[in-house]
Amino acid sequence: MSAPSASRFSMNQWTTKRWSVAEAVDGCVRHGVEAIGLWRQDVAAQGLDETVKLVREAGLRVSSLCRGGFLTSGSPGSIDDNRRAIDEAAALEAACLVMVVGGLPGVEPGEPLGSGGRAVDRDLAGARERVAEALAVLAPYAAERGVRLALEALHPMYCADRAVLSTLGQALDLAEPYPAGQVGVVVDTFHVWWDPQVFEQIARAGDRIASYQVCDFLHPLPADVLMGRGVMGDGVIDFTPLTEAVTAAGYTGDIEVEIFNTEVWAADPDEVLSRVKARFGELIAR
Amino acid sequence: MSAPSASRFSMNQWTTKRWSVAEAVDGCVRHGVEAIGLWRQDVAAQGLDETVKLVREAGLRVSSLCRGGFLTSGSPGSIDDNRRAIDEAAALEAACLVMVVGGLPGVEPGEPLGSGGRAVDRDLAGARERVAEALAVLAPYAAERGVRLALEALHPMYCADRAVLSTLGQALDLAEPYPAGQVGVVVDTFHVWWDPQVFEQIARAGDRIASYQVCDFLHPLPADVLMGRGVMGDGVIDFTPLTEAVTAAGYTGDIEVEIFNTEVWAADPDEVLSRVKARFGELIAR
Numbered sequence: 323m324s325a326p327s328a329s330r331f332s333m334n335q336w337t338t339k340r341w342s343v344a345e346a347v348d349g350c351v352r353h354g355v356e357a358i359g360l361w362r363q364d365v366a367a368q369g370l371d372e373t374v375k376l377v378r379e380a381g382l383r384v385s386s387l388c389r390g391g392f393l394t395s396g397s398p399g400s401i402d403d404n405r406r407a408i409d410e411a412a413a414l415e416a417a418c419l420v421m422v423v424g425g426l427p428g429v430e431p432g433e434p435l436g437s438g439g440r441a442v443d444r445d446l447a448g449a450r451e452r453v454a455e456a457l458a459v460l461a462p463y464a465a466e467r468g469v470r471l472a473l474e475a476l477h478p479m480y481c482a483d484r485a486v487l488s489t490l491g492q493a494l495d496l497a498e499p500y501p502a503g504q505v506g507v508v509v510d511t512f513h514v515w516w517d518p519q520v521f522e523q524i525a526r527a528g529d530r531i532a533s534y535q536v537c538d539f540l541h542p543l544p545a546d547v548l549m550g551r552g553v554m555g556d557g558v559i560d561f562t563p564l565t566e567a568v569t570a571a572g573y574t575g576d577i578e579v580e581i582f583n584t585e586v587w588a589a590d591p592d593e594v595l596s597r598v599k600a601r602f603g604e605l606i607a608r
Numbered sequence: 609m610s611a612p613s614a615s616r617f618s619m620n621q622w623t624t625k626r627w628s629v630a631e632a633v634d635g636c637v638r639h640g641v642e643a644i645g646l647w648r649q650d651v652a653a654q655g656l657d658e659t660v661k662l663v664r665e666a667g668l669r670v671s672s673l674c675r676g677g678f679l680t681s682g683s684p685g686s687i688d689d690n691r692r693a694i695d696e697a698a699a700l701e702a703a704c705l706v707m708v709v710g711g712l713p714g715v716e717p718g719e720p721l722g723s724g725g726r727a728v729d730r731d732l733a734g735a736r737e738r739v740a741e742a743l744a745v746l747a748p749y750a751a752e753r754g755v756r757l758a759l760e761a762l763h764p765m766y767c768a769d770r771a772v773l774s775t776l777g778q779a780l781d782l783a784e785p786y787p788a789g790q791v792g793v794v795v796d797t798f799h800v801w802w803d804p805q806v807f808e809q810i811a812r813a814g815d816r817i818a819s820y821q822v823c824d825f826l827h828p829l830p831a832d833v834l835m836g837r838g839v840m841g842d843g844v845i846d847f848t849p850l851t852e853a854v855t856a857a858g859y860t861g862d863i864e865v866e867i868f869n870t871e872v873w874a875a876d877p878d879e880v881l882s883r884v885k886a887r888f889g890e891l892i893a894r
Contacts, residue, residue, distance in 0.1 A: 435842075482802075560732065
C-alpha cells in the first residue's frame with residue numbers, strides 16, 4: 323500500500339502553542355506546510371474574520387477546528403457555544419469541527435473532586451446518553467452550515483474529566499444515525515493505539531474518518547497525563563499499521579500532528595515544526 | 609437484586625502493604641475478615657510453608673495469589689517462573705492465580721524508554737500473540753495442579769509497560785479456548801469502569817469471573833499513575849451497577865479490595881482496614 327504523501331501533513335496549531343494564529347500561518351508558509359488545525363480560543367484572540375483572511379491569503383487548508391463538545395452537563399449554554407463553534411468552522415471552511423464530548427459532570431481537569439463545592443455525578447451511562455441527545459440537536463445545525471462534526475474518542479484515562487467517549491467503536495455507534503458527511507470520527511493515534519479492536523473499527527469507520535491525528539504516547543507518562551503526547555518516534559506507538567489501516571479505509575484528507583507536551587511547547591516553534599515534519603516523513607509518509 | 613454479603617470482603621494484602629503476611633493474617637483475624645489476597649514476594653519473604661500454615665490456622669480463604677504473567681517477552685525464564693507461581697497457588701489453595709500479562713518488550717514501568725540499553729519492541733499485536741502462546745503452555749500445567757488462572761485486563765494507560773491485555777472482552781477472547789474453571793478473568797473496577805462494553809462483557813463472562821476486585825479511580829491521577837487506586841468512594845466510579853452486573857453474571861466468590869496508594873500505604877494499616885471495611889459495607893455490600 324502506498325504511504326500518504328508528505329503534502330498531507332497538517333500542523334495542529336497547539337503543536338507550536340506559543341505562536342498566535344498569524345505566527346502559525348506564517349510558520350506554515352515558511353516551512354511549506356499546506357494545512358493547519360486551528361483552536362477556537364486562538365482564533366478568537368486573532369479575530370475570526372482576520373483568521374479567515376490570513377488562511378485564505380496563505381492558501382492553507384484548515385484541516386480541523388478544535389473544538390466543540392463538552393456536552394455531558396446537558397446545559398443550554400453548552401449547546402449555544404457549540405452552535406457558535408459550528409458557525410466559526412463554517413467561516414473557516416474547516417474540514418471538520420472536532421468534538422471532545424466532556425467528562426462526568428462536576429469533574430474538572432486537574433482539580434480535586436469536590437473543589438469549588440461541585441457535586442460529582444458518577445452516572446457514566448447518563449453522561450453518555452446526554453452526549454447522544456446533544457448530538458441530535460447539533461448535527462442538523464452543522465449540516466445546514468456545511469460543517470462536519472468529528473467525534474473524538476479520547477484515551478480512557480480521560481474518561482472522568484474530558485471525554486466519556488472512550489473508543490472508536492463507541493464513536494461510530496454514536497455517529498451511526500447520521501450521514502457520514504454530517505457526523506464523522508477522529509482517529510487519533512495517542513487515544514486509540516492500545517485498543518484491541520482498533521483495526522476492525524478503523525475498517526468499519528471507512529468514510530466516517532473525518533480526521534487522522536498523529537502523535538506518540540510517551541512512557542513514562544508525565545505527572546500531568548494531558549502532556550503525554552510526544553513527537554512521533556519518541557514513544558511506544560507503531561505508526562505503520564495504524565496509518566495503513568486508515569489509508570485502507572479510504573481516508574485521503576490531511577494528517578494533523580497534534581502534540582501537547584511541556585518540552586515541545588518550551589522549544590523554539592520553528593525548530594519544533596522542522597522536527598515534526600521530518601518525523602512525519604520518516605514514520606507516517608514513508 | 610440482593611447485594612453481596614459483607615462476609616465476602618477480602619483484603620488484598622497490598623492494601624495494607626506495610627504488613628508482612630503474618631501481620632496481615634493477624635489483622636484479618638482481629639478485624640473479622642474471612643479472606644485474603646496474597647502477593648508472591650511477601651509469601652516468599654514469610655516462607656511458603658509458613659504462609660500456608662498461617663492462613664490455615666487462621667481459617668482464612670485465599671481469594672487470589674498475585675501474580676503470574678509477564679509473558680510478552682517470550683522468554684523461557686518467564687514460563688518457569690509462572691510454573692512456580694502456579695505451584696505456590698496450589699499450595700495456598702488460592703481461588704485463582706492473577707495473571708498480569710506484561711507490556712511491550714523493553715518498556716519498563718517508571719523507566720525512560722531505552723534506559724539500560726534496552727530496545728523497545730513496538731509490535732503490540734506480536735506481544736499479544738505471545739501471551740496467547742504462553743497461556744497454551746501454562747493453562748494445562750495449572751489445570752493439572754487444580755489452579756485457576758485469572759487473566760486481568762489492565763487499564764489501557766498501562767498497555768505499554770504492564771499489560772497488553774486492555775479490556776475484559778479481550779481477556780474473554782483469550783480465555784475462550786479453555787474451560788472456565790481452568791482460565792477465568794478478573795473484573796477490577798479500576799481497570800474496566802470506563803469501558804462502554806463492560807456490562808455486555810461481564811454478562812458474557814458469566815462463570816469465567818474468577819475474581820472481582822474493587823477500588824476507586826482517583827481524580828486527578830497522581831504523578832505515578834500506578835498509585836491512582838483509591839478507597840471506594842474517594843474517586844469517580846459508580847460501584848453499584850458494576851457489582852450488580854458481576855452478581856447477575858453469577859459470581860459468588862470473595863470480593864477483594866486492592867488499593868495502591870501512597871497515602872493509604874503511609875497510614876496505620878489497622879485504620880486502613882477499618883476504613884475499607886466500612887466503605888465496602890456502604891458501597892459494595894449494601
